[in-house]
Amino acid sequence: MAIKRFTRQRRAVLEVLRSTRRHPDAAWIYHEVKKRVPSISLGTVYRTLDALVREGMVIALHTGGPTRYDAFTEPHPHLVCRRCGAVLDLDLEVGGLVEAARSAHPELVVERAWLAFEGLCPDCARSLES
Amino acid sequence: MAIKRFTRQRRAVLEVLRSTRRHPDAAWIYHEVKKRVPSISLGTVYRTLDALVREGMVIALHTGGPTRYDAFTEPHPHLVCRRCGAVLDLDLEVGGLVEAARSAHPELVVERAWLAFEGLCPDCARSLES
DNA sequence: GTGAATGCAAAAGCTTTGCACTCGA
DNA sequence: TCGAGTGCAAAGCTTTTGCATTCAC
Numbered sequence: 439m440a441i442k443r444f445t446r447q448r449r450a451v452l453e454v455l456r457s458t459r460r461h462p463d464a465a466w467i468y469h470e471v472k473k474r475v476p477s478i479s480l481g482t483v484y485r486t487l488d489a490l491v492r493e494g495m496v497i498a499l500h501t502g503g504p505t506r507y508d509a510f511t512e513p514h515p516h517l518v519c520r521r522c523g524a525v526l527d528l529d530l531e532v533g534g535l536v537e538a539a540r541s542a543h544p545e546l547v548v549e550r551a552w553l554a555f556e557g558l559c560p561d562c563a564r565s566l567e568s
Numbered sequence: 569m570a571i572k573r574f575t576r577q578r579r580a581v582l583e584v585l586r587s588t589r590r591h592p593d594a595a596w597i598y599h600e601v602k603k604r605v606p607s608i609s610l611g612t613v614y615r616t617l618d619a620l621v622r623e624g625m626v627i628a629l630h631t632g633g634p635t636r637y638d639a640f641t642e643p644h645p646h647l648v649c650r651r652c653g654a655v656l657d658l659d660l661e662v663g664g665l666v667e668a669a670r671s672a673h674p675e676l677v678v679e680r681a682w683l684a685f686e687g688l689c690p691d692c693a694r695s696l697e698s
Numbered sequence: 699g700t701g702a703a704t705g706c707a708a709a710a711g712c713t714t715t716g717c718a719c720t721c722g723a
Numbered sequence: 724t725c726g727a728g729t730g731c732a733a734a735g736c737t738t739t740t741g742c743a744t745t746c747a748c
Binding site: 498500501502505515517520526528529530532535536538539542543545546547548549550551552553554555556557558559560562563 | 628630631632635645647650656658659660662665666668669672673675676677678679680681682683684685686687688689690692693
């Protein structure tokens with residue numbers, strides 16, 4: 439269903455998500471939102487995230503562990519650290535991917551591209567260097 | 569740990585995975601492998617897939633649902649159908665992504681690129697066309 | 699023979715869901 | 724008012740794990 443009411447809970451989830459660039463999962467969001475709306479339940483956090491994703495106000499990232507959420511919806515690549523699991527935004531222009539896929543595969547409907555890199559974040563790169 | 573013994577179970581998992589291009593999940597692989605090795609358990613399938621991924625003989629795809637596996641390990645883009653969940657290989661050359669990410673972010677260790685598209689597979693595109 | 703790998707089953711996440719209650723429009 | 728949204732708790736699903744047993748080397 440589409441969002442009909444902007445409740446305290448939903449506003450708080452969206453604000454928490456917009457206030458961070460760490461691509462948190464539902465548990466972290468729950469923990470943060472509870473500071474502002476102590477009565478909120480984890481189920482509501484999940485239902486809210488679901489609704490926000492369906493509305494296109496938030497994107498969901500599937501990296502292997504729990505689903506992570508991002509209120510920054512412009513397509514942009516990520517780096518997933520294979521050591522600590524951190525997700526970082528990359529400053530990298532990669533246009534034309536959807537168009538390229540469309541012309542290579544006219545039989546498909548291509549709507550969106552997801553580009554992620556696997557590697558090490560600066561902290562883990564530092565602590566692993568020999 | 570590295571793989572030390574190539575048991576019937578592991579051989580069967582690898583062969584099943586190499587025989588299909590459907591990017592199956594652990595449950596499907598279990599079901600197929602059980603036809604050849606009826607005693608196999610789901611836990612062994614998971615442990616085997618884990619080991620094969622660590623060995624680099626198989627890749628794991630995180631698409632939102634259960635993890636899917638692919639014995640075709642050359643980097644190649646996928647299309648994930650948002651309607652039926654199918655995962656298709658795309659015939660699309662996308663080189664230089666890792667290099668581009670490295671030069672944009674020298675502070676990171678970039679090891680691998682994952683490119684996926686979201687959209688509709690041919691069947692779903694057909695059945696949804698107006 | 700020996701310990702890596704297995705089978706079984708229990709447990710551990712993460713996420714969804716049913717239901718009665720609440721409250722925003 | 725009144726039904727969309729919530730809180731709670733139970734359930735669902737995928738995946739992991741402990742332990743005794745088996746079997747590949």
